[in-house]
Amino acid sequence: MTNPRTALIVDDERDIRELLVLTLGRMGLRVDTAADVGEARAQLAANRYDLCFTDMRLPDGSGQSIIELIAEKYPETPVAMITAHGNVDAAVDALKAGAFDFVSKPVDLSVLRRLVQNALRLGEERRAQATEDHSSAGRLLGESPVMQALRATITKVARSQAPVYISGESGVGKELVARLIHEQGPRASGPFVPVNCGAIPTELMESEFFGHRKGSFTGASGDKEGLFQTANGGTLFLDEVAELPLHMQVKLLRVIQEKSVRPIGANAEAPVDVRILSATHKNLAQLVEDGRFRHDLFYRINVIELVVPPLRERRADIPALAQAVLERLAAELGEPAPAIDPDAMARLVEYPFPGNVRELENILERALALSDGTGISVDDLRLPNLREPNESAHDPLAAVVGRPAFVTGQQPAVPADLPDYIERMERDVIVKALEECRYNKTRAAAKLGITFRALRYKLKKLGID
Incomplete structure (x- = not known):
């Protein structure tokens, strides 16, 4: 037989305590009560609770102190504040201190029941987190x-x-x-x-x-x-x-x-x-x-x-982030993740990353496509401060995709979404090269000035059949 869920009600108004005891009791909870802060502290020290409700104003202090105590010493116990109707400031202070929700007087029983259900579910999840890492925290x-x-x-x-x-x-x-x-x-x-x-x-x-x-x-x-x-x-x-x-x-x-x-x-x-x-x-x-x-x-x-x-304020995290991104990208291709050369990693750590983690992902995605498969080198990264002024002349794909509009005398339009805009341009260039080469991928890769492996990666990334 499983032990019943337990709750602590802290309120100096007897009618409120009796109402909550009756309501929570009908939901299958065993309920303890306290009329002031001192009694609540004693109950919390002696028992483990699945839920706590505390009034804002108590004879010997504030319910805020109970919320702070629970947040510090009993973090697995969800606590909710009982406030006077319309007292928004007190509710906000309670939420900032660690309360998961609040309920206003006079208490609406339907709201109270829904709040209790959410609290019990939250408590279960916190206890699960205490024994194992959350599934997505590693991301x-x-x-x-x-x-x-x-x-x-x-x-x-x-x-x-x-x-x-x-x-x-x-x-x-x-x-x-x-x-x-x-x-x-x-x-x-x-x-x-x-x-x-x-x-x-x-x-x-x-x-x-x-x-x-x-x-x-x-x-x-x-x-x-x-x-x-x-x-x-x-x-x-x-x-x-x-x-x-x-x-x-x-x-x-x-x-x-x-x-x-x-x-x-x-x-x-x-x-x-x-x-x-x-x-x-x-x-x-x-x-x-x-x-x-x-x-x-x-x-x-x-x-x-x-x-x-921003990423530049946590440079020590860049090596682990870079390796994780490479492993994910390589797994999508069904290939082992290449190592990053020490010089390339040093460049990544030095780079300011104005586009933050998203830019790191884009840089490594490009580097993976351009690498020879043995490792990621400094040249594969193609960071802005590493490119030679005339490098685009030797990279037909970059020359077409990255050509500024002012070269042709046109006023450049500001795209609403730069990554999507560049992706569309890249797709158009690759499709055009494939058409001109009668869909011979080897010839198309040579025409674009990239490796066959790089072209295969881009075809998969852009969804080009």
């Missing part, structure tokens, strides 16, 4: 102090339901951080829905986020769920949130506050249970000062800020 590689601190912070914020704002330069891995927060939290079994806010046309944003009903506008041939409904019970990751136009910022703020959405053409709102994570490479605080981002939305999504460091 956030690096043993530098800043990365160890980042992983520790992710573990802490994952236990709460608070919105998290992830800041950092392009290419540092903000989406990976968001996925780890989701996977290590109580919503891990729910969906993780990432959305690039800058990639959705303005006129389609409301439909994409909130859904629509059949016939609500021209082209609405059927009902469609929005991103919030798709992420219900899980996490919605708003990447490049700074790209949201002001009218959508207003609508997003209301959904976050009300926890409900109204699809286009619907007569009523539908409740949604979604945790919001957001990210951008831009300075969101500066955009608020400039009037380009609403300050109320900024403070709503920025309850907890998590800064992801």
Whole structure:
């Protein structure tokens, strides 16, 4: 027979304690109670609990001190704050201190039951993490102090339901951080829905986020769920949130506050249970000062800020990262991973990586294609500061793909997505070479000035049959 789940209720109001004891008891939990901080400390020292609820104001102190105590000494026990209705500041302080959620007085029993279920699931996941590493934690590689601190912070914020704002330069891995927060939290079994806010046309944003009903506008041939409904019970990751136009910022703020959405053409709102994570490479605080981002939305999504460091600030991690990337790329080709020459590794460690981890991956992807298979050399890396001024003259592929527009007298257009733009150009050049060589890959590789192995890699990467 398994032992029943246990909970500790800390509140000086007898009616609240009795209500929670009755509700949690019906859910199969064994419940202990405490009327003040001192009694709660004694109960925590003597027993292990699967869940704790604490009031904000207690006769001999604050519930905040209980949350901090549990976060420090009993991290496997989820704790939730009971607050007075509308006391947002206290709820935010509790979330920052380590509470996973809060419930307002008067207590809504349906909200309470859902919160208890999330807490118990979170507790199970924390205990599983205590005995083995989380399955995806290894993807956030690096043993530098800043990365160890980042992983520790992710573990802490994952236990709460608070919105998290992830800041950092392009290419540092903000989406990976968001996925780890989701996977290590109580919503891990729910969906993780990432959305690039800058990639959705303005006129389609409301439909994409909130859904629509059949016939609500021209082209609405059927009902469609929005991103919030798709992420219900899980996490919605708003990447490049700074790209949201002001009218959508207003609508997003209301959904976050009300926890409900109204699809286009619907007569009523539908409740949604979604945790919001957001990210951008831009300075969101500066955009608020400039009037380009609403300050109320900024403070709503920025309850907890998590800064992801650029690669140049953790150079000691580059060797391990580079080796891991090479092993992954080689595995995709079904080949053993080549070693990186010491000189090449030294160059990588010295390079500033303005594109961060994403740029490291692109550099090694290219180096793997250009290498002779025995190892990655300095020449294979082709870092910008290693290229000779006239090198493109000896590299037909680079000469075509990388030729600046001003050479032909044209005004260069700024692409919306540089990696996709370059990939499209590279695809066009390779297809053209294949057509001219009647799809003889050996001749096409020679025409492009690359090895047959490099061409085969690019064909697979670009999906060219």
